[in-house]
Amino acid sequence: xxxxxxxxxxxxxxxxxxxxxxxxxxxxxxxxxxxxxxxxxxxxxxxxxxxxxxxxxxxxxxxxxxxxxxxxxxxxx
Numbered sequence: 001x002x003x004x005x006x007x008x009x010x011x012x013x014x015x016x017x018x019x020x021x022x023x024x025x026x027x028x029x030x031x032x033x034x035x036x037x038x039x040x041x042x043x044x045x046x047x048x049x050x051x052x053x054x055x056x057x058x059x060x061x062x063x064x065x066x067x068x069x070x071x072x073x074x075x076x077x
Contacts, residue, residue, distance in 0.1 A: 006066030013060040017053070024049050 026043035033040070 002066045002069060002071075006063045006069075009059050009063030009066065013056045013063060017056055020049070020052055020056075 024045060026045050029042045029044070031040045031042075032038075
């Protein structure tokens with residue numbers, strides 16, 4: 001049962017990552033220096049974007065732990 005939950009968590013984390021990665025587009029800021037003609041482009045993502053990746057990393061680690069955890073044998077029934 002633990003292994004099935006672990007596989008589900010891993011699949012959920014990977015599919016959510018793919019969905020979030022395609023939905024969010026970065027905010028671009030373009031700065032043009034008029035003296036040198038150099039254009040600087042900076043990209044930034046909202047803080048919720050990074051927060052969800054931290055959560056997905058935790059879920060991925062938990063799922064991996066559940067898949068590869070050894071089953072403890074009970075001595076007394």
